[in-house]
Each structure stands twice: as C-alpha cells, then as structure tokens.
Amino acid sequence: MQWDLPCGVFFDNYADDIALCRTKAQKFLLISFFAFLFVLPLLISDRWLSRLVLIGINIVSLHGLNLLTGMCGQISLGHAGFMAVGGYASAILCNMGLPFWIVFPAAGLVSGLFGLAFGLPSLRVKGFYLAMATLAAQFLVTWLILQAYKITGGADGLSVPRPIIGRMTLMSNKSYYYLVATVTCLVTFFAYNLARTKTGRAFVAVRDNDLAAEVMGICLWKTKLVAFFVGCIFAGWGGALLVHYYRFASPEQFTLMDSIMYLGMLIVGGMGSTLGPIFGAAFFKLVEECNMIIVSILAKWFPAAAPQLPASIGLIGYALIVGLFLVFEPRGLAHRWTIVKNYYRLWPFSYW
Amino acid sequence: MVSLLQLVCAGLANGVTYAVAALGFVIIYKCSRVFNIAQGHFVMLGGYFAYTFLSLCNLSVWTAIVAATATGLMLGLVIQRIAMRPMIGQPLLAAIMMTIVIGMVMEGSATLAWGGKYAVYHGTFGGASISLGQLSLPEELVAQLIISLLTVIVFSLFFQHTKIGLAMRATAEDEQVAQSCGIKVNLVYGLAWMIAGATGAIAGLVLGEVCGASPSLSEIGMKAFAVALVGGLESIPGVLVAGLTIGISEIIASTYLDPLLPTGGGLASVFPYLVMMIVLTFKPYGFFGLERIERI
Numbered sequence: 001m002q003w004d005l006p007c008g009v010f011f012d013n014y015a016d017d018i019a020l021c022r023t024k025a026q027k028f029l030l031i032s033f034f035a036f037l038f039v040l041p042l043l044i045s046d047r048w049l050s051r052l053v054l055i056g057i058n059i060v061s062l063h064g065l066n067l068l069t070g071m072c073g074q075i076s077l078g079h080a081g082f083m084a085v086g087g088y089a090s091a092i093l094c095n096m097g098l099p100f101w102i103v104f105p106a107a108g109l110v111s112g113l114f115g116l117a118f119g120l121p122s123l124r125v126k127g128f129y130l131a132m133a134t135l136a137a138q139f140l141v142t143w144l145i146l147q148a149y150k151i152t153g154g155a156d157g158l159s160v161p162r163p164i165i166g167r168m169t170l171m172s173n174k175s176y177y178y179l180v181a182t183v184t185c186l187v188t189f190f191a192y193n194l195a196r197t198k199t200g201r202a203f204v205a206v207r208d209n210d211l212a213a214e215v216m217g218i219c220l221w222k223t224k225l226v227a228f229f230v231g232c233i234f235a236g237w238g239g240a241l242l243v244h245y246y247r248f249a250s251p252e253q254f255t256l257m258d259s260i261m262y263l264g265m266l267i268v269g270g271m272g273s274t275l276g277p278i279f280g281a282a283f284f285k286l287v288e289e290c291n292m293i294i295v296s297i298l299a300k301w302f303p304a305a306a307p308q309l310p311a312s313i314g315l316i317g318y319a320l321i322v323g324l325f326l327v328f329e330p331r332g333l334a335h336r337w338t339i340v341k342n343y344y345r346l347w348p349f350s351y352w
Numbered sequence: 353m354v355s356l357l358q359l360v361c362a363g364l365a366n367g368v369t370y371a372v373a374a375l376g377f378v379i380i381y382k383c384s385r386v387f388n389i390a391q392g393h394f395v396m397l398g399g400y401f402a403y404t405f406l407s408l409c410n411l412s413v414w415t416a417i418v419a420a421t422a423t424g425l426m427l428g429l430v431i432q433r434i435a436m437r438p439m440i441g442q443p444l445l446a447a448i449m450m451t452i453v454i455g456m457v458m459e460g461s462a463t464l465a466w467g468g469k470y471a472v473y474h475g476t477f478g479g480a481s482i483s484l485g486q487l488s489l490p491e492e493l494v495a496q497l498i499i500s501l502l503t504v505i506v507f508s509l510f511f512q513h514t515k516i517g518l519a520m521r522a523t524a525e526d527e528q529v530a531q532s533c534g535i536k537v538n539l540v541y542g543l544a545w546m547i548a549g550a551t552g553a554i555a556g557l558v559l560g561e562v563c564g565a566s567p568s569l570s571e572i573g574m575k576a577f578a579v580a581l582v583g584g585l586e587s588i589p590g591v592l593v594a595g596l597t598i599g600i601s602e603i604i605a606s607t608y609l610d611p612l613l614p615t616g617g618g619l620a621s622v623f624p625y626l627v628m629m630i631v632l633t634f635k636p637y638g639f640f641g642l643e644r645i646e647r648i
Contacts, residue, residue: 308467
C-alpha cells in the first residue's frame with residue numbers, strides 16, 4: 001500500500017482495487033478521524049456536544065432517505081413518519097423493560113416493515129403518485145399515534161428512558177454521544193458499501209430509468225422494496241435515537257414539515273452520494289445556529305413581530321437556501337467537495 | 353334518513369371545495385407536468401387573504417371573493433416568474449422540490465404577516481339556515497356550494513371554450529409542437545400558475561369561513577392532492593367526481609365511524625388518503641386518468 005495513488009491503475013489484485021482505503025494517506029486520515037471523534041467530547045462544551053448528537057441522529061435518518069430518494073429515486077414525503085414508527089417502537093419496547101441491544105434493532109425492523117407496507121404501492125405507481133402514498137403514510141402515522149393513546153400517550157407524548165447498555169445508563173450527553181457516533185459511523189459505513197454492491201447499482205439504474213432497468217434484468221419490485229426496507233430501517237434508528245435523546249416522544253417531533261426538511265437537507269447535501277447526508281445535516285445545523293442569531297437581531301428591531309419570528313424566519317431561511325441550491329448547485333455540497341478534491345489532486349494542472 | 357341527506361349535502365359542499373383546490377393543481381400538471389405541492393399553501397394563504405378582506409377591511413362577500421381571486425392570480429404569476437421559470441428543463445424532482453420550497457416560504461410569510469394565529473371570520477356568509485322540505489341547510493353551506501361550483505364551472509369553461517384555454521390544452525399535449533405553432537408557452541405556464549393561485553385562494557376563502565384560517569389550513573388544502581389523484585391527474589371532470597366522492601365519503605365516515613374510535617375523532621384528516629390509497633391500488637391512474645404506455 002502506498003502513500004498516494006500513482007497516476008494510473010497499478011493494483012494487481014481485486015481486493016486492493018475495491019478496498020475502502022486504497023492508500024496509506026486514506027488509512028491514516030480515517031484512523032485519525034476516528035481518534036478525533038473519540039476525544040472530541042473531552043474538548044468541547046456540553047452545548048456543542050448536544051448539537052453534534054443531533055447532527056449524528058440526522059445523518060442516520062438522512063442515510064435512509066438518501067438510499068430511498070437519492071439513490072433509488074422513490075420520493076418520500078413521509079420520512080418523519082417512518083422515523084416516528086421507529087421512535088415509538090423503541091420507546092414502547094424500552095418501557096416494557098427489554099434491554100436496549102434488543103430494542104434498537106427491533107425498532108429498526110418494525111420501521112422497516114412499516115415502510116415495506118407503504119412501499120408496496122411503488123410496484124404499481126411511481127413518481128408523484130408514490131410521493132402521495134408516502135405523504136399518506138405521514139398523516140396515517142400521526143393519526144394512529146393519536147388514536148392509540150393508551151400505548152403511545154397520544155398528543156401528551158410518552159416519556160422514554162435513556163438507553164441502558166450493560167450496567168451503564170447513558171444519562172450524560174457525553175455517553176450518549178458515543179452511542180450516536182458509533183451508530184452513525186456504522187450506518188455510514190453500511191450505506192457507503194451498499195452503494196457499491198449489485199443492489200446499490202440496481203438502485204441507481206431504477207432511479208435513472210426504471211423501465212430500462214427492468215429490461216436489463218433488474219427485478220424492479222425486489223429493488224424498490226429493498227430500498228424502502230433499508231431506508232426505513234435507518235429512519236427508524238434515527239427516530240429511536242432521537243426519542244431516547246430527548247427522553248420524550250410526541251407526534252410534534254415528527255411532522256410533515258420535518259419530512260420536508262429532511263428532503264431539503266438531502267438536496268443541500270447532495271442526493272445520491274453517501275457524503276450528502278453528512279454535509280446536509282451539518283450544514284443545516286449551522287444554518288439553524290445562524291438563524292437563531294438573525295432572529296435575535298430582528299427581534300430587537302421589530303419587537304412587534306417577535307413571537308412569530310423564530311418559526312417564520314426559520315422556514316423562510318431554510319426554504320431560500322434549498323431554493324438557491326436547486327437553482328445554482330442541484331448536485332449539492334457533496335459535488336462541490338468532489339470538485340475541491342479533484343482540484344487538489346491535479347493541482348498544478350487545472351484540467352481533469 | 354334526513355340526517356344522512358343533510359350529511360350528503362355538507363359533503364357535497366366540502367367536496368366541491370376540494371375540487372376547486374385540486375383544479376389548480378391539475379391545470380399546472382396538465383400544462384407543465386409539474387406537481388405543485390404548494391397547492392395546500394395556496395389554500396392556506398387564501399384563507400388569510402379572505403380574513404384580511406372580510407374581517408379587517410370589512411368588504412362584502414362578493415368583493416372579497418374578487419379581491420382574493422385577484423390576489424391569488426398575482427401571487428401565482430409572481431411565483432411562476434421568480435421560482436418556477438429557472439426550473440424549466442431541470443429534472444422533475446428539482447421542480448417538485450421547488451414547489452415544496454415555495455410552500456415553505458408561503459407558510460413562513462403567512463406566519464410572519466398574520467402571526468400564525470387562528471383567524472376566524474365565521475358567519476360572514478350568513479348564519480341563518482334555509483329549509484328545503486325537511487332539510488335545513490345552513491346558509492354558509494349553500495354559499496360554499498355556490499361559490500365553489502361557480503369557480504369550477506368558470507374555469508372549466510375557460511379551459512374548454514376560450515382561445516387561450518385551447519392554447520393551454522395544446523401545451524398540455526406537447527409543448528414543443530405548441531411553441532412551433534406560435535403559442536407562447538411561457539405565457540401559458542404563467543397563466544396555469546395564476547389559475548392555481550386563484551383557485552387556491554377561493555378554496556381557502558370558503559374553507560376558512562367554515563373552519564378558520566390558520567397555518568394548518570394547508571393540511572386541509574392538501575386533501576386536494578388526494579382528490580387530484582383519485583380523479584386522475586389529467587382530468588378536469590375527474591376532479592369534480594373525485595372531489596364529491598371524497599367529500600361525501602369523508603363526512604359520512606367521520607360521522608358514523610368517529611364515535612367508534614378510542615379518541616372519538618380525527619378520521620376526517622386521514623380518510624381522503626385512505627380512499628386515495630385504496631383507489632390507487634386498484635386503478636393506479638385514478639378514475640379518469642390517462643393510462644400511460646411507457647417506452648424506453
């Protein structure tokens with residue numbers, strides 16, 4: 001293994017060619033990144049840590065949306081609904097006294113199966129019809145949560161314990177950060193690898209032209225359902241991490257606006273790229289922070305409008321950012337990052 | 353029996369109102385193949401416009417309708433010019449996302465302008481009831497029915513019988529051919545969005561009178577999607593049929609099934625989607641939609 005890639009392909013076996021880390025530099029960077037993630041909680045304040053936790057949770061569920069919408073092209077307007085299923089499943093199972101290491105995968109599974117049920121229309125309908133089916137899923141989930149108030153607490157919400165792993169209760173932000181960081185890294189690793197497998201390639205083929213994909217021998221219904229299943233498992237995990245973090249689950253955490261926001265994050269980050277969710281989640285957290293500053297300034301100038309400022313400026317700000325990205329950089333931050341990387345790689349020469 | 357008839361009348365009025373909202377959606381889809389997810393937000397803004405005109409400016413009902421329609425037309429035009437024009441030639445997903453963005457901006461602006469409050473102008477259509485045999489229909493219901501029905505008729509006639517309506521239908525068929533025949537496609541797109549804005553505003557005015565204008569009025573407006581899909585995306589008569597189906601079945605379901613449910617309610621908010629899912633399972637292109645034969 002070398003430090004830098006030579007100009008040309010000099011791998012002499014397949015294992016080297018498809019390896020995740022193909023040079024020493026990459027290996028070094030990856031290991032130092034993990035080390036950095038590990039020591040990070042010791043360096044920053046609790047407030048920043050909680051932001052990082054929320055970014056991590058968003059990354060997990062965005063990976064699901066990215067598989068479903070970005071790679072497989074099945075627009076989902078109900079992602080927050082799928083998250084709610086996972087979150088509530090995890091909350092209810094945890095309240096029944098099951099250990100977290102069983103609850104967490106089970107929550108993903110429940111959410112995945114639920115997504116599968118709403119993915120079934122994707123066999124017959126596509127595009128906007130499917131988007132509406134997922135929108136229906138969003139409304140139905142909220143409604144079901146409100147109806148089954150004996151189990152879910154309805155509109156009052158449900159209190160959820162922090163997860164207990166072994167003998168340790170993850171009460172502090174720090175310990176919860178390690179859980180979220182581990183899950184985020186594993187999910188990212190899985191999503192990255194899935195994109196390189198036969199199934200991942202099939203996703204892209206179905207997105208680009210499902211008819212052509214079918215003619216070329218891709219089983220459409222299997223591919224679409226796998227996308228729904230895996231995407232919703234990730235969504236469920238994201239939801240589970242979210243409710244355990246807030247120690248509270250309510251329908252307010254999973255509204256239609258949240259679903260739309262996740263689509264926006266994905267667009268800003270870059271659809272169909274594993275880096276997209278990471279960039280999108282981090283960028284939107286940044287925007288949120290900027291928003292708070294802007295709102296506090298505006299509230300001083302226009303005291304009359306102060307109560308409604310946070311909600312409205314937040315919405316308008318997000319919308320404008322997503323709109324600008326759609327017009328000027330539809331491929332998102334991930335594409336910008338590729339350009340920067342290529343520039344660095346070819347540096348004295350400007351062409352590529 | 354009388355109570356059932358009464359319910360059917362209420363459902364009829366609701367259904368025609370949904371059809372009005374869905375009409376704008378269908379017209380945009382027909383002309384430009386764009387799914388306007390902001391249609392529900394047009395409805396929400398319509399409610400707030402109506403509140404402003406009726407309650408704050410004290411206009412009469414008919415003036416308020418004209419004013420709301422005019423505002424809706426302008427809003428549609430501005431949105432098409434600023435936001436949707438750069439999306440011509442972009443992938444479909446980008447255009448749909450742009451309409452979502454528009455919806456978010458509209459919701460944010462409405463919250464900013466009207467404070468996100470629950471604006472009530474109930475009773476402006478009259479509070480008395482008209483008795484018809486054994487039926488007694490509230491005046492607001494009759495007004496809702498009349499206004500919505502008139503809107504559907506006016507815009508359908510416009511679409512079917514005017515020259516510009518013909519141009520819109522031609523663009524719906526094939527925009528390149530239409531362009532080479534001398535039809536200004538840009539104008540047609542602008543007009544489609546104007547109609548969507550106007551129908552949304554009228555639907556919002558009517559719905560807002562019954563249930564109050566608030567940011568969550570957009571979720572009631574979103575039932576227009578279910579209506580459009582059940583009717584078939586390309587069909588204007590389909591919109592009316594589907595609107596009536598959904599309006600009536602929704603109100604009957606929520607009256608007879610709600611008491612059976614644990615929290616005793618809320619079925620009205622999901623029933624249109626249930627109908628939509630069932631219809632889509634058996635007829636993927638709705639009642640009157642064109643079954644597309646795809647080629648590679």
